[in-house]
Amino acid sequence: MRRRPSILLLALALAGCGSNGQSALNPHSEPARHITTLWWWMLVVASIVFLGAVFLIGFAWLRRNRRDLPVVGESDEFNLGMVTLFGIGIPFVVLIALFVVANFVVMPGTDAPAAASTKMTIEVVGKQWFWEVRYPGRTAVTANEIHIPVRTRVNLIAVTGDVIHSFWVPQLNRKIDMIPGRRNRVLLYADRPGRYRGQCAEYCGPQHAHMSLYVYADPPDRFRAWLDRESAPAARSGVPGERVFMDNQCASCHAIRGTQARGTVGPDLTHVASRSTLAALTIPNHRAQLEAWIRDPQHIKPGNRMPDLGLGDADFRAVADYLETLR
Numbered sequence: 001m002r003r004r005p006s007i008l009l010l011a012l013a014l015a016g017c018g019s020n021g022q023s024a025l026n027p028h029s030e031p032a033r034h035i036t037t038l039w040w041w042m043l044v045v046a047s048i049v050f051l052g053a054v055f056l057i058g059f060a061w062l063r064r065n066r067r068d069l070p071v072v073g074e075s076d077e078f079n080l081g082m083v084t085l086f087g088i089g090i091p092f093v094v095l096i097a098l099f100v101v102a103n104f105v106v107m108p109g110t111d112a113p114a115a116a117s118t119k120m121t122i123e124v125v126g127k128q129w130f131w132e133v134r135y136p137g138r139t140a141v142t143a144n145e146i147h148i149p150v151r152t153r154v155n156l157i158a159v160t161g162d163v164i165h166s167f168w169v170p171q172l173n174r175k176i177d178m179i180p181g182r183r184n185r186v187l188l189y190a191d192r193p194g195r196y197r198g199q200c201a202e203y204c205g206p207q208h209a210h211m212s213l214y215v216y217a218d219p220p221d222r223f224r225a226w227l228d229r230e231s232a233p234a235a236r237s238g239v240p241g242e243r244v245f246m247d248n249q250c251a252s253c254h255a256i257r258g259t260q261a262r263g264t265v266g267p268d269l270t271h272v273a274s275r276s277t278l279a280a281l282t283i284p285n286h287r288a289q290l291e292a293w294i295r296d297p298q299h300i301k302p303g304n305r306m307p308d309l310g311l312g313d314a315d316f317r318a319v320a321d322y323l324e325t326l327r
Contacts, residue, residue, distance in 0.1 A: 022197040024170035028217075029189045031110040031173040038106050045094055052086075110174045112185035118155040122146065122188070126158070126165030126178045128204060129211040129304060130267050130280045139257065140230035143267035144280045146188075146215045147230075149223040154188040166202035169215050175201045190217035197281075206303045212281035233258025234270045234326050241322030244315045249307060256326065265305055273327045279304070291320045 025040075027033040068074045124146065125132040133142045148154045158167045160178040167186070168175035176186040190196065200211040218226060234256050236242075242259075245251060251261035257270045275285050279301050283289040292299075295316050297306040311319070 021195070022170055022199060026171055028171045028194065028196065029173060029191055031187060031189070032171055034106045034109040035174060038102060041101070042098070045098075049090075049094075110187070113153060113155050113187040118153040118187070120149075120152065121155045121157060122148070123157045123159065124167060124178075125161050126167065126200065126204070126211075127161040128163065129200075129207040129301070131167075131211070131213045132161070132267065135227065135231075138227060138231045139233075140227055141255070141257075141268040142230055142271065142275070144213045144277065145275050146213060147223055147226050148188055148190065148215065148217055149220045150190055150193045150217040152189070152220070156186050156188045158184045158186065163204050164202050165200050165204050165211070167198065168201040169196050169198035169213075171196045172215065177202060188215065190215070193217050193219055207301055210280055210282045210301055214276070214281065229274070230271055237322060237325040239318070239322050239325060241315075241318035241320070244311070244318050245322055248311065248315075249309055250319065253306070269323065269326060271326055273324050287320065287324065290323060291316060294319055294323075 024032070025036055027036045121136050123134040123136060125134070131144050131146075133144075133146050134140070156167070156176075158176050158178045159182070160180055162180075164180070165178040166175050167178060169188070172188060172190055173186055176184050178184065194217055196215040196217065198213045198215060200208055202208075204211065236258070245256075246260055251259075251263060253263040253265040255262050255264065255268045255270070257268070261269075273285070277283065278285050278289060278293055279297070282301055283293065294309070296308070297304055298308070309316075
């Protein structure tokens, strides 16, 4: 019976290791593999040092009543040599090796790509608390879900619309800071189709933990079809909720291409119904969650900039009906 709490804690700890698809130890690109390899080597070296220290502590405790050492006996020269070896020699070699590998092997492989080495560019803007994604040369604008063609080098330009953020998709590459007034770049590449989870890695306010994103690596044909759909304006649905949306605060904060809604405060909603999540992966994009988000966004994500619209029940449902047509 006493073992159950320990087993439960161990199970919870193991369940948290990459259970949400956001593990730096499960790389899907060459830059991420460089980082993973470095991490494992650091773990091996640190484990050897730790176990060696534990062994010496245990050995010293067992022989605490004796002044001499096995074989060498009492030798000041040997003691000085051991201190020099373990206190200076080994740390010096390990730290120099780590510096060389990290700065001359890993960094070049994970750094920003050369200007002519990528086939496309994506601009990601970090905001409190969502990601705006733009495709230069196309009108496509989306939020919190980045699509890229698989096995294609993508130049990602990271900027911020307010405070410092940090863009990080652990399975694809290292993190990169988004600093006001600067445009930082990182290579985005996936060697197999899939969905890769990312996260803001710099504390940016009370909803920092709810500022996540997905990167979809699509086969080239599927990606081109998605980009064409995303670049198209919203189709006119004619449902009553469209007028409710345009006549209220919604159109002042959100943009829907092809309509009079041109707000820049919140995410672009032109094709919001095609996304899998809402509020930067906080909730799934299902009808019940969509309507709950419209009714009371502060309950789901306190502190976000979406106000209480003060609409009646029928208007809330009408707006949800309209948003579901935006595919």
